[in-house]
Amino acid sequence: GEDVEQSLFLSVREGDSSVINCTYTDSSSTYLYWYKQEPGAGLQLLTYIFSNMDMKQDQRLTVLLNKKDKHLSLRIADTQTGDSAIYFCAESMGGGSYIPTFGRGTSLIVHP
Amino acid sequence: EADIYQTPRYLVIGTGKKITLECSQTMGHDKMYWYQQDPGMELHLIHYSYGVNSTEKGDLSSESTVSRIRTEHFPLTLESARPSHTSQYLCASGSALSGAARYTQYFGPGTRLTVL
Numbered sequence: 001g002e003d004v005e006q007s008l009f010l011s012v013r014e015g016d017s018s019v020i021n022c023t024y025t026d027s028s029s030t031y032l033y034w035y036k037q038e039p040g041a042g043l044q045l046l047t048y049i050f051s052n053m054d055m056k057q058d059q060r061l062t063v064l065l066n067k068k069d070k071h072l073s074l075r076i077a078d079t080q081t082g083d084s085a086i087y088f089c090a091e092s093m094g095g096g097s098y099i100p101t102f103g104r105g106t107s108l109i110v111h112p
Numbered sequence: 113e114a115d116i117y118q119t120p121r122y123l124v125i126g127t128g129k130k131i132t133l134e135c136s137q138t139m140g141h142d143k144m145y146w147y148q149q150d151p152g153m154e155l156h157l158i159h160y161s162y163g164v165n166s167t168e169k170g171d172l173s174s175e176s177t178v179s180r181i182r183t184e185h186f187p188l189t190l191e192s193a194r195p196s197h198t199s200q201y202l203c204a205s206g207s208a209l210s211g212a213a214r215y216t217q218y219f220g221p222g223t224r225l226t227v228l
Contacts, residue, residue: 031215037153042118042202042219048212086153092215098143098206099160099170100217105153 006089006103012110018076020106022089025070030094032065034074037086037105046074046087076108084110115139118203118220125193126228133188133223135203143206144186145217148172148199155202161186193227200224 003025012018024032030051035043049056049063049072056063062075076083089103116137125131135144146159147170157170161180175197176190186205190197204217 031212033216035219040222040224042221043204043217045216045218048216050212088155094215098162098215099145099157100215102155107153 004089004091004101004103006087006106008104009107009109012079012108014079014081014110014112016079018074018079018083018108018110020074020076020087020089020108022072022074022103023070024072024089024091024101026091026093026101027067027070028093029070029091031092031100032063032072033088033090033092033100034061034063034072035088035090035102037088039085043088079108079110081110081112084108116203116205116218116220118201118223120223121221122224122226124226124228127192127194129193131190131193131225133201133203133225135186135188135220136184137186137205137218137220138184139205139207139218140183141205141218142183142208143217144180145204145206146170146176146178146186146188147202147204148174149202149222150199159188193225195227198225198227 033048034046060077086105090100092100119134147155156172158174159178201223203220207213
């Protein structure tokens with residue numbers, strides 16, 4: 001079955017880069033997503049990557065996909081205190097499946 | 113990006129009450145979903161709909177029910193609230209467009225429910 005794994009916590013200093021990692025088990029994944037959830041709020045879509053891509057960059061965010069190892073990462077450059085949140089990785093099979101599988105979320109703590 | 117709304121944002125209610133959590137989206141999305149988010153932040157799918165008059169149960173067994181009479185509206189009802197229903201409830205929607213948009217979910221702000 002599908003499974004998405006993330007580490008639970010990451011602590012970084014303000015101004016440093018953050019790297020949040022995610023592994024998934026299903027090689028049929030078509031789209032892989034990163035969502036951000038701030039306290040008391042819903043999930044906000046940050047970015048996604050199609051399975052035939054290796055990298056996608058959007059301002060301070062860089063997504064790297066290693067299909068061979070089924071490993072996805074989100075790098076946040078120049079991390080700010082406003083980046084403190086829970087980050088969810090998710091995968092979608094595509095085709096007729098419209099229900100993604102979410103990881104349990106990584107809590108990013110940015111300290112001065 | 114979807115405009116998706118949930119009301120109320122916070123609700124404190126006594127055991128045995130009937131409650132309805134509202135979810136509406138203005139983007140004409142055909143797919144809508146309800147998730148329950150536990151204190152550990154894990155998301156559990158409880159109901160989903162791929163169109164009007166079509167609803168399905170998700171992975172998590174739930175005592176709630178849903179309806180989809182209009183495309184834009186997907187309310188969740190608990191006939192008799194219990195303390196075990198205390199949780200964060202997130203509504204999401206998804207587009208019928210092609211490509212990545214077809215598989216992407218957009219979330220509302222959530223309803224924090226507390227049952228005493």
